[in-house]
Each structure stands twice: as structure tokens, then as C-alpha cells.
Amino acid sequence: MINAGIVGGTGYTGVELLRILVQHPKVKLKVITSRQEAGTGVDELFSSLRGQIALKFSDPAKVDFSKCDVVFFATPNGIAMQQAKALLDSGIKVIDLAADFRIKDVAEWEKWYGMTHAAPELVAEAVYGLPEVNREKIRDARLIANPGCYPTAVQLGFIPLIEAGAVDADHLIADTKSGVSGAGRKAEIHTLYAEASDNFKSYAVPGHRHLPEIRQGLSERSNGPIGLTFVPHLTPMIRGIHATLYARLTRDVDLQTLYENRYANEPFVDVLPAGSHPETRSVRGSNFCRIAVHRPGNGDTAVILSVTDNLVKGAAGQAVQNMNIMYGLPETTGIRHVPLLP
Amino acid sequence: MINAGIVGGTGYTGVELLRILVQHPKVKLKVITSRQEAGTGVDELFSSLRGQIALKFSDPAKVDFSKCDVVFFATPNGIAMQQAKALLDSGIKVIDLAADFRIKDVAEWEKWYGMTHAAPELVAEAVYGLPEVNREKIRDARLIANPGCYPTAVQLGFIPLIEAGAVDADHLIADTKSGVSGAGRKAEIHTLYAEASDNFKSYAVPGHRHLPEIRQGLSERSNGPIGLTFVPHLTPMIRGIHATLYARLTRDVDLQTLYENRYANEPFVDVLPAGSHPETRSVRGSNFCRIAVHRPGNGDTAVILSVTDNLVKGAAGQAVQNMNIMYGLPETTGIRHVPLLP
Amino acid sequence: MINAGIVGGTGYTGVELLRILVQHPKVKLKVITSRQEAGTGVDELFSSLRGQIALKFSDPAKVDFSKCDVVFFATPNGIAMQQAKALLDSGIKVIDLAADFRIKDVAEWEKWYGMTHAAPELVAEAVYGLPEVNREKIRDARLIANPGCYPTAVQLGFIPLIEAGAVDADHLIADTKSGVSGAGRKAEIHTLYAEASDNFKSYAVPGHRHLPEIRQGLSERSNGPIGLTFVPHLTPMIRGIHATLYARLTRDVDLQTLYENRYANEPFVDVLPAGSHPETRSVRGSNFCRIAVHRPGNGDTAVILSVTDNLVKGAAGQAVQNMNIMYGLPETTGIRHVPLLP
Amino acid sequence: MINAGIVGGTGYTGVELLRILVQHPKVKLKVITSRQEAGTGVDELFSSLRGQIALKFSDPAKVDFSKCDVVFFATPNGIAMQQAKALLDSGIKVIDLAADFRIKDVAEWEKWYGMTHAAPELVAEAVYGLPEVNREKIRDARLIANPGCYPTAVQLGFIPLIEAGAVDADHLIADTKSGVSGAGRKAEIHTLYAEASDNFKSYAVPGHRHLPEIRQGLSERSNGPIGLTFVPHLTPMIRGIHATLYARLTRDVDLQTLYENRYANEPFVDVLPAGSHPETRSVRGSNFCRIAVHRPGNGDTAVILSVTDNLVKGAAGQAVQNMNIMYGLPETTGIRHVPLLP
Structure with missing residues (x-):
């Protein structure tokens, strides 16, 4: 124990x-x-x-x-x-x-x-605790920096494209939407029910603290510089992050195969069938990240959709996943909760 | 297996x-x-x-x-x-x-x-599958009639008072509120998001199908006739039932002790400390029923508050609880999920 | 002006x-x-x-x-x-x-x-500013005590029955549900979106400040003592109050006619056709109170359903209605907004 | 009349x-x-x-x-x-x-x-009824094609940049979020409360009917071809559209001044002060479109935020605005409703 x-x-x-x-x-x-x-x-x-x-x-x-x-x-x-x-x-x-x-x-x-x-x-x-990237380092770590909620969803969404060198990494766009629990359990006016319900807005467009974290993470997977426009939004739901990611393809690539291969052995990253639209509720209360990939009109813009539960894979679940790795337990121990739907 | x-x-x-x-x-x-x-x-x-x-x-x-x-x-x-x-x-x-x-x-x-x-x-x-009442019969049953969602929350709330013969059972009032999932996964206009969200209403006030079921269940625990005014409401939430129950006391009774004693050995009925107000989210995704008892102004009206997750203790969880009993498994097997909060 | x-x-x-x-x-x-x-x-x-x-x-x-x-x-x-x-x-x-x-x-x-x-x-x-009761006094008042949100919905619901002396006024029950804006624009944890959304709970069951206000108002319309059990609940919606009122009839009475007559000349009280279930959204953003009356199973319990927008008829709209009366304007001036639905 | x-x-x-x-x-x-x-x-x-x-x-x-x-x-x-x-x-x-x-x-x-x-x-x-573009033609029209909800918010957001020729118009991105009323009052499973609440998802990423409409509208304002990646999302709110628009600047431009000048005489387009984040509720029930412009990190990506009420400026309100123009009424007649907040 x-x-x-x-x-x-x-x-x-x-x-x-x-x-x-x-x-x-x-x-x-x-x-x-x-x-x-x-x-x-x-x-x-x-x-x-x-x-x-x-x-x-x-x-x-x-x-x-x-x-x-x-x-x-x-x-x-x-x-x-x-x-x-x-x-x-x-x-x-x-x-x-x-x-x-x-x-x-x-x-x-x-x-x-x-x-x-x-x-x-x-x-x-400190080891950055994103197991899909740093599993071996986590195994031996004493000190884990557990990733932020947005950075988890965004990095898992971009990583296959970045590693493949298939996009203009200097002009990435991450349009992200978070449930209100991401703002924490703090008494503040802007996250009151009567303020955040039946409403949608962006925030921190000029600059959000998760931007340098994402940039750092993607830079480590890239050969060139990372440029990222990161726009977070507040959505009237309790849990969930939906990242809609845009990147300009620099060469022809089979997105579906690229993503399926990259995450083939990942217990918590689920690449959906071609043509899918992941819903945040499909991961509610669970440690999964579900990803779908699109190339609208077969053009040069890749659209990646990535969803997580911000409190689980975006926080506590990933922390326990890291703990499992650090202590040599099967990685999914205690974090196999099936999402709660509806 | x-x-x-x-x-x-x-x-x-x-x-x-x-x-x-x-x-x-x-x-x-x-x-x-x-x-x-x-x-x-x-x-x-x-x-x-x-x-x-x-x-x-x-x-x-x-x-x-x-x-x-x-x-x-x-x-x-x-x-x-x-x-x-x-x-x-x-x-x-x-x-x-x-x-x-x-x-x-x-x-x-x-x-x-x-x-x-x-x-x-x-x-x-058929055995009516409310374990808190029929556990022994369930053990030997071939056919279980799993209780309705409202009837579970309302009966568990009223039973201790009825069994104790401490109220005017001919004039009970159950003011109940249900999340929208209680209406099922059917394409209907009145349960559309744009209809049911940011809105609250009663329905079926002249008569709801769960009324005879509750009346039957309470009658079996009572010495006299049961009269019940049952008013269901639709609440803008996905899961959860909140039953607010009113009964006129016919004698002085220590409500807190009465309820704690009645449910002392029940794994899924949780009597909250005196003065509590149960929240539906405190049972979200779980098989628990949480109950609080009040007597405002120390008068002759008892107010009982009972919450469940309509899809779990009000449906699927209770069905599995019944199955566990029928097959001699520990009653909580596979239904010990901790509620998802927030 | x-x-x-x-x-x-x-x-x-x-x-x-x-x-x-x-x-x-x-x-x-x-x-x-x-x-x-x-x-x-x-x-x-x-x-x-x-x-x-x-x-x-x-x-x-x-x-x-x-x-x-x-x-x-x-x-x-x-x-x-x-x-x-x-x-x-x-x-x-x-x-x-x-x-x-x-x-x-x-x-x-x-x-x-x-x-x-x-x-x-x-x-x-000070004149208590409920025009449906005090219109003449309001006309000449210097100082108006604008009624609370719950008291408006509850009193308008009970008044015809009380005035008619048709119920056991010593055992009234008001089961009320309020949108979260009723708690005000204050930074508090329990009204955060992630606390109040997808959740339902009662509060202040032992005693709420609106109880003495309602009791006072009803006493003035009654010949005998008023006894009221008042249970407020918090509902995940922004605006709206739904009061579900229960009273024991002491004589046979045609509820529908009683209510239609009482409010025949009231511009902001709308008695719905028999069999109706008012929705809070049907008054959203407006100064209306809509009321429906029921007598389930033709028994001796009257069920009155009363809805208002807590910020309008329950606060600002009623204040302006009072101002209109005080200044001899047509009572509906500037408060004829049609409810916003959906 | x-x-x-x-x-x-x-x-x-x-x-x-x-x-x-x-x-x-x-x-x-x-x-x-x-x-x-x-x-x-x-x-x-x-x-x-x-x-x-x-x-x-x-x-x-x-x-x-x-x-x-x-x-x-x-x-x-x-x-x-x-x-x-x-x-x-x-x-x-x-x-x-x-x-x-x-x-x-x-x-x-x-x-x-x-x-x-x-x-x-x-x-x-037929005249395309976007008054901010076609006011003169609308005046004399017999037949108005009232714009779609997304096209209104997206075009009003992009038009100043397109008209100024200041962006790479062949690689525009419109990440849009709509309230559920946009799906209409139709009995369908995916827009049920229990499906759409506490959830966020994209849809129609491979192609949405509003794409050709937006492309046509922007092409008419542009000297070159329009390329647009259009990703709509369903948000758990009743009303409101939030369009987050991304464009690569091809020359230095003062976004704030550009937008303020373009819409200086428009009664229903409100350019917010620099640094703002418009909320959908700030236009709830009203005919306004509120826009904010950003250039994060002073880079070459413009981020335009545009909000409307999909049922008003995105549908019925704009239709009445067109009618007012057709009949020579002051353009704002009957559509000056102040947004309902909260």
C-alpha cells in the first residue's frame, strides 16, 4: 500500500x-x-x-x-x-x-x-507528468509537475502532428473551451451561476498562463519554433475541456493513421473513428482523452478535436496515473472509472 | 459469474x-x-x-x-x-x-x-424490489418489479414515519423534483434543452402513474389508509430526484433518532446529521439515498428531505442491488461508486 | 418626467x-x-x-x-x-x-x-408595496416597502383562498423554488456555477426571513391565525420562482372561478385555464405572475402553482409598478415587456 | 401600419x-x-x-x-x-x-x-438581408433572404478585415459556438436537455450549410478568393452565438480603429473597447452584435470575437430590421430591446 x-x-x-x-x-x-x-x-x-x-x-x-x-x-x-x-x-x-x-x-x-x-x-x-511523453522519466521521478488542464488536452491533440513535422508549427491555433470547475472553488463573481450560466465568453485572449506551458511542451517535440495562438473560453458546464486545434499542413499526411499509430498503446488516449465529433460528456468523470481528426474539404488545414475531463485527465486522474507509474503499479490502477453519461 | x-x-x-x-x-x-x-x-x-x-x-x-x-x-x-x-x-x-x-x-x-x-x-x-422493505423476499424471487424513481425516494422518506404510526397518513404531501433524464431518451419537444433549461414547472398534478405505486407501498407499511398528494416537477438538471415530504405529526416523536434507527443497517440509505439539507449532487452517479429530517418551528409538521440519483437508486443501481441479493452476493458489490462532485 | x-x-x-x-x-x-x-x-x-x-x-x-x-x-x-x-x-x-x-x-x-x-x-x-392588495395606500405613500420575491409569489397564490376563508389557514405549506439570481450578485461559494448547476437542494428549512413577511401579509387577509411551513429550494436556473402551495380546504369551493374573479382586473396576475402547469420561463423578464389551481383527485387538498420572475415582479418590476401608481401613471407603463421564450 | x-x-x-x-x-x-x-x-x-x-x-x-x-x-x-x-x-x-x-x-x-x-x-x-452591407438594396427589395445565424456573426466579424484587404483571406478560420435554440424546436434526441446539457461538442466539421453562405458574403467584399475553415459547436445555453475568428494579417493594421470606423454608424453593431471579451448574455434578447478585436502577443494573427443572439440579430430581429428599412421606418423601430442580464 x-x-x-x-x-x-x-x-x-x-x-x-x-x-x-x-x-x-x-x-x-x-x-x-x-x-x-x-x-x-x-x-x-x-x-x-x-x-x-x-x-x-x-x-x-x-x-x-x-x-x-x-x-x-x-x-x-x-x-x-x-x-x-x-x-x-x-x-x-x-x-x-x-x-x-x-x-x-x-x-x-x-x-x-x-x-x-x-x-x-x-x-x-521536476518531471513534467504527461505520461504519453515522459513515461520513462516519471518512473524514476521524485517530483512531478502535473500538467495543466488546457495543456493536457492541447498537447495530446497537437503532438502527433508536431512529432511528424507535418505542420507549420509557428502558426498553431488552439481554440479551447472549459467547464467552470476549471476556475476552481473560489468565491468570485464571474463564476457565479447567474453569471456563467446561459452564457459563453472568451477570456485572457491577450495571454493565458497555460500558453508558455503548451509552447514548452510542443517545442520539446518539434524541430523548429512553436508559435501558438491560444484562446480559452468559459462554457456553461461543470466539467470538461474541448480543444479545437487548427494547423496548416505542410505536406500530405493521413491524419487518422498518424494519430492511431501514435496512441496505439496509450491506455487513456482514444482516437475516435474517422468523421467523429468527441463530446466532453463522453469522458465525464474519467481519465480518458478522446481525439478526432478532420481535414475539411480535403484542404491544407487540419482540425483536431480533443476532449478531457479537466478535473481527471486534466488534474487529479493524471496525478494518480503518474503515481501509479512512479510506484510500478499497472498504470490504470484505480482510474478506470467509466464516464458518467448522461 | x-x-x-x-x-x-x-x-x-x-x-x-x-x-x-x-x-x-x-x-x-x-x-x-x-x-x-x-x-x-x-x-x-x-x-x-x-x-x-x-x-x-x-x-x-x-x-x-x-x-x-x-x-x-x-x-x-x-x-x-x-x-x-x-x-x-x-x-x-x-x-x-x-x-x-x-x-x-x-x-x-x-x-x-x-x-x-x-x-x-x-x-x-413479482417481488417489489425495494430492498429496505423486501430484502428477504427479493432473495428468493424469480421476478423483480424494480421500483420507480419517484417511488423509491418518496417511500424511503416516508417509511419510518408511517411504520411508527406517528403521522396523519391520510394527508401526506410529496412535492418532488426530478432531473430531465427521468423523462427518458425519447425525442420530445418538452424535454429539449431549449425548453427545459433555465425553466421550472410542475406536471401531471391531476395524477401521475407513480401515485398508486407509492400509495401501495406505504399502505403495506401502515395500519390505516394512505392519502397522498403527489406533485412532480421538472428541474433543469440531468440526474437527481429531490423529494420534499410533508406530514402532520400525530404525536411527539424524535425524528432524527427514528430515522437513524430505521436505516442503521442499510448500506445505501444515509440519514444526514440534524439540520442538514441534502443536495442531489451528493448522490450523483451513486446508489445512495440521503435523507434529512426537520420540524420547523418545532411545530406539528414534519418535513423530510430525500435525494437519490434517479438513474441509479431510482433505476439501474437498485436493479443491480436486487440482483446482488438474489444471487447471494454482498449487497454493495459493483455499486459502491462514489458520487461525482462537482 | x-x-x-x-x-x-x-x-x-x-x-x-x-x-x-x-x-x-x-x-x-x-x-x-x-x-x-x-x-x-x-x-x-x-x-x-x-x-x-x-x-x-x-x-x-x-x-x-x-x-x-x-x-x-x-x-x-x-x-x-x-x-x-x-x-x-x-x-x-x-x-x-x-x-x-x-x-x-x-x-x-x-x-x-x-x-x-x-x-x-x-x-x-411604510406601505407594503403589493399592488394587488394595497393599491390605494400605495397611491398616497411616501415610503414603499417593496415585497420580497418569495412573498410576492406565495401571497398572490394564497390570497384568494385566505380571503375566501376556505382553507385551514393554520396549516399552509409553501414549497418554493428559486433561480440562483435570488441569492444576489455576491461572491459566495454555494452559488458558484460548479456548485449550483446540475444540482437541487433546499435551504433554510428551519426558518427563512421571508416567513414572517408572508405570515404578516396573509394574516392581514385572514380572520384567523396563519400557520405556514415554508421550504425554499435552490434551482439551477437564473431567474424565476415557482411556488407550489398546499392548503386543506374547509369547504367546497370552485377554485378556478375564485381565482379568476379575484384577479379579473389585475394587469399582472394571470390565472391560467383549468388544468394548467405554469412554467417559470413563461414570465422570464416580465412583470407577470401566472397562477394555476388544482384539486387532485377532487380531494380536500388544494394545490396552487404560482410563478414569477424574481427580479421583476419579485423585485424591480414591482418597484416600478409601485412608482407608476404613486405618480398616477397607467400602472403598466414601462413594464409591459413580453417574456423571453425560449 | x-x-x-x-x-x-x-x-x-x-x-x-x-x-x-x-x-x-x-x-x-x-x-x-x-x-x-x-x-x-x-x-x-x-x-x-x-x-x-x-x-x-x-x-x-x-x-x-x-x-x-x-x-x-x-x-x-x-x-x-x-x-x-x-x-x-x-x-x-x-x-x-x-x-x-x-x-x-x-x-x-x-x-x-x-x-x-x-x-x-x-x-x-432576392436581396441578402444584411443591412450592414446591403442597406440600399434592401430599401427597394420585394424579396429578402434573411441571413443565417452563424453567417451574421461571422460576416460582421470578418468584413472590416476583408474590406481592408489586410488578411490572408484564403485561410480564414471561424470557430463558432451556438446555443441549442439554433437547432430549432424539433423533437430530436441530440438536442434533449439530458444530451446537450453539461456537454460541449463540435458538429458538421466536414461541412456545414452556412459555409457557402459565409464564403459568398465575404467574397463579395473581397478582391481575392475566400478560403474558410468553419467549425460549429453546440454549447449548453439557450440563445447566443459566439464566433471566434482567426486571420493572418498581411500588413500592419490598427484593428481597433478599423472596426470602430467601419461600424461607426451602425445602430446594431457595437465595437467594444480594446481588450474586451464580449459575452453572449450581453446581447440576450436584443438585436445587437458586439465585437472585440485582439492581436495576441502583437503577432500576425488577428483574433476577432463576435457575439449575437441567434434568434434576434441572427434571425427574427434582423428580419424586422430589414422590414423597417423596406418600409422607410427608423431602422431601430421595435427592436431596441435592452438585453436581459442576468
Whole structure:
């Protein structure tokens, strides 16, 4: 059994991590912290977990992780970078679901995240936890930078084309749509029901923090520079990301075969039959990414459609997938949930 | 392993049954029928099931259930009553998720359902599959009448009060609210997104088919006559039933203790702490019924709040719970899904 | 032209008041205040008002209402009671959309609202602005207590039965459902999209502030005591209230005729044909209250269904209706908007 | 007064046309037809119109339009082309909200719409009713082809760039998102609440009927060929279109000034301040199109955001705007509704 701890379990990635871990056959959850909810039973805050968990939230100032093998950070950005070193020094592995270790260029990170990095020396060591790219490195990692929700859906969608060198990688377009849970469980006006329901809008068009993360990831798969226009939108649904990706083909390529081959052995990437239109609900509550590829009018523009559940493959599920790999478990252990439809 | 068949697997109770059974450790799904979709792969119709199931829908006219131990009917009303006898005669058990065998008074059934009953002789044999009431009978049953969605939530809410003889059972009120999936996967205008979204309405106030079913169930627990005003409403959500129940207390009673005691050993009925307000999402995708009890202003009106997922405890999950009991499996086998929140 | 001011125009009742007043042919909006948004253009905060209004929010500390004939308070509870006297003394009429002047019993008000009343002497003078009951008093009023959203829908539903003395008024039940805008434009977790969407729950079952308001209103129409069980629910829709009302009939009465007669001359109360089920969307964006009456199974329980738009007839529209009456305008002036459907 | 008739008033564009026309100060609605609902009161079908309209639906086989000045077709495609000639010959003007007269190339139309055109001789005469482009021609037209919902939002978004010759017009991308009302009031499974809610998907990526319409419209504004990748998506909201448009700039251009100048005199096109993100709800129920322009990272990709209400500026509102122009009324008469927010 893997003894696990969670720092900051009161947000949506936290409760999703709890949902997965309480059902995981090889994990024992030992401790979970929350400054605000210290002393509250986890199932008092989240009634969906009644009968599933007996833990109370611990005060982070007094918590003892010494019985943990691995600690997940489901915290806002800027927390894991302060605490990771001590844990790693104690032999505890760390999986950060926030952004602290995702960007290798620390100056770039500091620009986008607006703070000074507290552990730049760990950034180089951290492994970017996208198993479809970094499976071998993850196996031996102590510190995982779990990818962002948009970056997971967008990278999995673009990677086969980029690796094949078949597109103008300097003019990629990612038009992405996210459910509102992606904004987190924070009291804010713009994500109120009466604001976000029956409404659709873009946001952060001039620049979004996931842009440098995607650019970095795609650059590593490419021979040339990556140029990306990234436009996120808020959609009135709870979970789900739909990425609609556009790229100019530089040579003739059989998209369907390219994608099927690339992901043939991936347990969580599902390339749909030719002509398909993936729906976000087809992955709701599951760790799958489903992808369809199109070439409208047989022209030179490839259209790639990629859907994930932002809280699972885009956060907690992928974190557990990384944990499984790190501990030599079958990769799908505990994350084989069938999507909830309707 | 239990070999199972499904008749009519293209509706919402059908796909939910599929979701549960493909993950059930003791069930092998052998056959599923659909007139309209015969020949289509199940995962072509429901992309959420890609990778989970290799079956195609079979033509009901040509289907062979001889390798099945149990057959579920996830059909419209009026189908199971035509086919159950032949299956039972072959030694195959039948669980009907529709209404064909729920009402013991055949004339009453025919009045509410507008058709002649094709197998009145089986009605008496059929066991009403509400485990919290009929567990022992279910164990030995060949034919289960799986309760309706509203009747499950309403009966579980009223039963402790009725059994205790503590209310005026002749003037019960059940104000119920259902998600739209309760109307089924049928092409109809009134359940279109643009009709049902951002809207709330009652329906069938003069009389709903679930009224006689609830009345029958409560009468069996009562010493006197049952009078019930039953008002269903359509709520803009996919899954979930919220029953708000009102009863006039005829004597002083500690509601909290009464309910906790009644359901102390029930794995799927969860009595919330005093003062609680259950949310439908706290049971989304799960077989739980969560109940809270109130007595506003310490007056003589009891207010009982009962929530279920209409497709799980209100349909497919309860059907599998019944199957587990019939086959001597631990009752929670394969239906321990943790609710999906958010 | 009536010169109008608004105190606190950044909430949902505020923006709805703006929508109505900018289209009102007899009103000139002179000033609107907001502490937080002072200096911001109204149409910067609410892009729906671009091109409709040139005002900026004024700092309430510096605002001058001397050019106003009437001032609307679209503020949280507890503001109008501090400022009304000075305005009235200057000859400016006041319409409070909050609760400060709704409850005649000041001690009762202080108990439910948790603060000391700042202007108890004005409470007696204030006219409760439900035109269907108080039209004549409203005509001459200086100070209007605009009714709450639930109280409007519930009272309009119960009044004909109460006035007719045809029910057991000591055991009324109001099972009410509100859209999320009723909770206001405040940053809170429980009304986030990811919390309130695809979910249904009750709240405040032990006691809600609108209970004493409804009780007071019904008592004034009744010969005997009023006993009310009031259970509000939160529904995943933006606007709309659906009140499902239950009362035990004490004598035989033709409900349909009773209601049609009572509201025959009311421009905003629409009694639907027998057998109807009103939908909240049928009043969306409009000042109508639509009511249907039922007597299931011809028994002794009356079921009254009453729907309103909580922001219009339940708040801003009714406030303008009151203003029209106060200034001798045709009562429907500027509030004849046809509901938006779908 | 303009005497108006409507053919086919039971769909969403029909009921929206009704909502607008019953409030229009210069229109008298004389007749409305529906095969299925002949004899039914309009306000029986649409309770939102109770008290607004006394008409019943007429049988189209028996209807007499001789008292009408103008007839709107709110029908499925293929109806107006059969009936327009007789009306025009009687001196009645025709505004077709369907697609029959939108595409000048009849063979192209027949390919996309899968039927033989019944009145090719009228296609040349018909004026494409996009006032921002064809105002002068509309003034004198007898027959208006009212633009599609996507084409309105997309063309208004691209036109300034195309007219300026500032982009690579052969590689335009329109990533569009529509509310579900765009699919019409038809009983179909894929637009059921339980299918379309909490879900997001693309559709018709290989080719959508609005593609040739947009291409034709943009070609007329361009010096060179138009190449367009058009990807529509279904969004869980009732009304609204959000078009996210991408174009490669071929020269440096001040987007903000370009758009503000182009639409300076347009009453219904609102160019938002630099840096804005338009929301669909900011135009809900109104005839506005709001546009924002971006150039992320100051690169060579222009991102244009354009929102409309698909039932108003995308259908019924634009039809009435065209009627106003045809009859010499102020263009905004009867369509100045302020958007409903929230």
C-alpha cells in the first residue's frame, strides 16, 4: 500500500483526488490539510464522501507527513515550491497539481505567475507528468509537475502532428473551451451561476498562463519554433475541456493513421473513428482523452478535436496515473472509472 | 459469474445499467437487444463506453437468452409483461426496470397505464424490489418489479414515519423534483434543452402513474389508509430526484433518532446529521439515498428531505442491488461508486 | 418626467431596475450610487447596457439626490433604514427593494434580520408595496416597502383562498423554488456555477426571513391565525420562482372561478385555464405572475402553482409598478415587456 | 401600419418574431399559419404570449394573405421557394428567414440543401438581408433572404478585415459556438436537455450549410478568393452565438480603429473597447452584435470575437430590421430591446 497525503484538499482538484484515492485499491490516505477547514471532517465539507473517509482536515502548520510515501499538492500556485524540498529531503515523493514546477525557464515562470520562485533548483529536477511523453522519466521521478488542464488536452491533440513535422508549427491555433470547475472553488463573481450560466465568453485572449506551458511542451517535440495562438473560453458546464486545434499542413499526411499509430498503446488516449465529433460528456468523470481528426474539404488545414475531463485527465486522474507509474503499479490502477453519461 | 442480458439498452436506464454492469466484478454481460439499433456496436451509440464493451445490439426478434442467468428489462412499459413468462419458464430470472409488475391491483395498473396487462398471473408472484422493505423476499424471487424513481425516494422518506404510526397518513404531501433524464431518451419537444433549461414547472398534478405505486407501498407499511398528494416537477438538471415530504405529526416523536434507527443497517440509505439539507449532487452517479429530517418551528409538521440519483437508486443501481441479493452476493458489490462532485 | 435615483445599483435587482428604467418613457434616471464602483461607467460594469445609459456610479458619500423625485434602494438590508428619513424630509419618495420596512413588528424584524432597526418610526408609515392588495395606500405613500420575491409569489397564490376563508389557514405549506439570481450578485461559494448547476437542494428549512413577511401579509387577509411551513429550494436556473402551495380546504369551493374573479382586473396576475402547469420561463423578464389551481383527485387538498420572475415582479418590476401608481401613471407603463421564450 | 403575416410560427424563430412584432408600434399582425397547430390559439402554444395576441394558427392550405403587406417565412428550408412567387405577384413583400434565397449559385444551393430549387428565377432578385452591407438594396427589395445565424456573426466579424484587404483571406478560420435554440424546436434526441446539457461538442466539421453562405458574403467584399475553415459547436445555453475568428494579417493594421470606423454608424453593431471579451448574455434578447478585436502577443494573427443572439440579430430581429428599412421606418423601430442580464 502507498501511504498518501494531500495538501490543500478543499478545492475541486482536491475533492476529485479524494474521490479517486478513496477508491484506489493500493492507496491509504493518511492525512489531508486545509488551513481554513482544519478540524472539519472531510465528509462534512463534501457530503458526496460520506461513508467513504474518516479523515478530518489537519492544520498545515501542525501536520506530520512522516508516514506518507507521497504527497499531492492540490493547492494554489506558489505553495508546493515552498514545501517540496523538505518533503523530498525526507524521502517523500511530491506530485504538484499546481503550476510551480511546470515551466523550466524560471524567469518565464516568474513573469507569468507574478511571484519569485522559491525553489528554482527543483525546477530542473521536476518531471513534467504527461505520461504519453515522459513515461520513462516519471518512473524514476521524485517530483512531478502535473500538467495543466488546457495543456493536457492541447498537447495530446497537437503532438502527433508536431512529432511528424507535418505542420507549420509557428502558426498553431488552439481554440479551447472549459467547464467552470476549471476556475476552481473560489468565491468570485464571474463564476457565479447567474453569471456563467446561459452564457459563453472568451477570456485572457491577450495571454493565458497555460500558453508558455503548451509552447514548452510542443517545442520539446518539434524541430523548429512553436508559435501558438491560444484562446480559452468559459462554457456553461461543470466539467470538461474541448480543444479545437487548427494547423496548416505542410505536406500530405493521413491524419487518422498518424494519430492511431501514435496512441496505439496509450491506455487513456482514444482516437475516435474517422468523421467523429468527441463530446466532453463522453469522458465525464474519467481519465480518458478522446481525439478526432478532420481535414475539411480535403484542404491544407487540419482540425483536431480533443476532449478531457479537466478535473481527471486534466488534474487529479493524471496525478494518480503518474503515481501509479512512479510506484510500478499497472498504470490504470484505480482510474478506470467509466464516464458518467448522461 | 452471473451471465446477464439486457432487453432494450438504448435508453438512459439502459446505458446506466451498462455503465454499472461493465464494472461489476461478478457479472458477464452476454447480450443486449434493441430493435432500432440492431447491429450497431454499443460503444458506437454511447461513446462513454468505448473500450469497455465489445457487444453489438441484437435484434430482439432473433435474440437467444439461453446463456443468461438473469435478464434486465430496460424497456418502455408493456414489454416485460409479454416476455417474462418464457424467460422464467426457461429458468432465467427477470428484473423489470419498467412498471409492468409494480402494481398488485391489475385493474388499477390497467387504468393508470392505459393497456391490458399481458401477464396478470405473474403480478402476484413479482417481488417489489425495494430492498429496505423486501430484502428477504427479493432473495428468493424469480421476478423483480424494480421500483420507480419517484417511488423509491418518496417511500424511503416516508417509511419510518408511517411504520411508527406517528403521522396523519391520510394527508401526506410529496412535492418532488426530478432531473430531465427521468423523462427518458425519447425525442420530445418538452424535454429539449431549449425548453427545459433555465425553466421550472410542475406536471401531471391531476395524477401521475407513480401515485398508486407509492400509495401501495406505504399502505403495506401502515395500519390505516394512505392519502397522498403527489406533485412532480421538472428541474433543469440531468440526474437527481429531490423529494420534499410533508406530514402532520400525530404525536411527539424524535425524528432524527427514528430515522437513524430505521436505516442503521442499510448500506445505501444515509440519514444526514440534524439540520442538514441534502443536495442531489451528493448522490450523483451513486446508489445512495440521503435523507434529512426537520420540524420547523418545532411545530406539528414534519418535513423530510430525500435525494437519490434517479438513474441509479431510482433505476439501474437498485436493479443491480436486487440482483446482488438474489444471487447471494454482498449487497454493495459493483455499486459502491462514489458520487461525482462537482 | 419622473427624476429617479438608485442607491446601490450593482446587484441583480439594481441592474434589472436599470434595464427597466432606461426603457421607461416617463422616467429620467439622474443618479446611481455604488461605493465599490464609484467612477465606473454603468455600461462598463454591465455590457448589456452599452448604448443605453451614460451615467457613472457615484460615491454614496458625495451623492446629491436633490434633483430626484424618487429614490430606489437596491441595497443590502439595513441601508435604506439609515437614509430614508433624510430623503423623505426633503420631499423625495423612497422605494426600498430590501427588507427594511417590510415587517411591522420591529422586534420581529430585528430577530430575523439580526440588527437594530435604525428608523422604527418609519416602519408604521411604510406601505407594503403589493399592488394587488394595497393599491390605494400605495397611491398616497411616501415610503414603499417593496415585497420580497418569495412573498410576492406565495401571497398572490394564497390570497384568494385566505380571503375566501376556505382553507385551514393554520396549516399552509409553501414549497418554493428559486433561480440562483435570488441569492444576489455576491461572491459566495454555494452559488458558484460548479456548485449550483446540475444540482437541487433546499435551504433554510428551519426558518427563512421571508416567513414572517408572508405570515404578516396573509394574516392581514385572514380572520384567523396563519400557520405556514415554508421550504425554499435552490434551482439551477437564473431567474424565476415557482411556488407550489398546499392548503386543506374547509369547504367546497370552485377554485378556478375564485381565482379568476379575484384577479379579473389585475394587469399582472394571470390565472391560467383549468388544468394548467405554469412554467417559470413563461414570465422570464416580465412583470407577470401566472397562477394555476388544482384539486387532485377532487380531494380536500388544494394545490396552487404560482410563478414569477424574481427580479421583476419579485423585485424591480414591482418597484416600478409601485412608482407608476404613486405618480398616477397607467400602472403598466414601462413594464409591459413580453417574456423571453425560449 | 404595416400588415404582416407569418408562415410557420411554431418554431423558435417564429415565436421570437411574434415576441418582437406584438411589441412593434408600426405592425399589425394579421395572420399566422401552422399545419400542425391550425386552430390552436397562439398563446395556448406559447404561454409567454398570453395577453399579447388573440390570433389562432391558420391552416396554411386555407390561409388568405391578401390583407398583408409583408409575409415572413419562419419555416424549414424549402417552403418559401414554393410560395414566394404567388405572394410577390400579389404585391406582397416576402422576408424568408430560412435559407431558400441566400445562395446565388443555385447548383451550389441544391448541393448543400439536398433538394431541387423551386424558384431559381427569384434567387437573383432576392436581396441578402444584411443591412450592414446591403442597406440600399434592401430599401427597394420585394424579396429578402434573411441571413443565417452563424453567417451574421461571422460576416460582421470578418468584413472590416476583408474590406481592408489586410488578411490572408484564403485561410480564414471561424470557430463558432451556438446555443441549442439554433437547432430549432424539433423533437430530436441530440438536442434533449439530458444530451446537450453539461456537454460541449463540435458538429458538421466536414461541412456545414452556412459555409457557402459565409464564403459568398465575404467574397463579395473581397478582391481575392475566400478560403474558410468553419467549425460549429453546440454549447449548453439557450440563445447566443459566439464566433471566434482567426486571420493572418498581411500588413500592419490598427484593428481597433478599423472596426470602430467601419461600424461607426451602425445602430446594431457595437465595437467594444480594446481588450474586451464580449459575452453572449450581453446581447440576450436584443438585436445587437458586439465585437472585440485582439492581436495576441502583437503577432500576425488577428483574433476577432463576435457575439449575437441567434434568434434576434441572427434571425427574427434582423428580419424586422430589414422590414423597417423596406418600409422607410427608423431602422431601430421595435427592436431596441435592452438585453436581459442576468
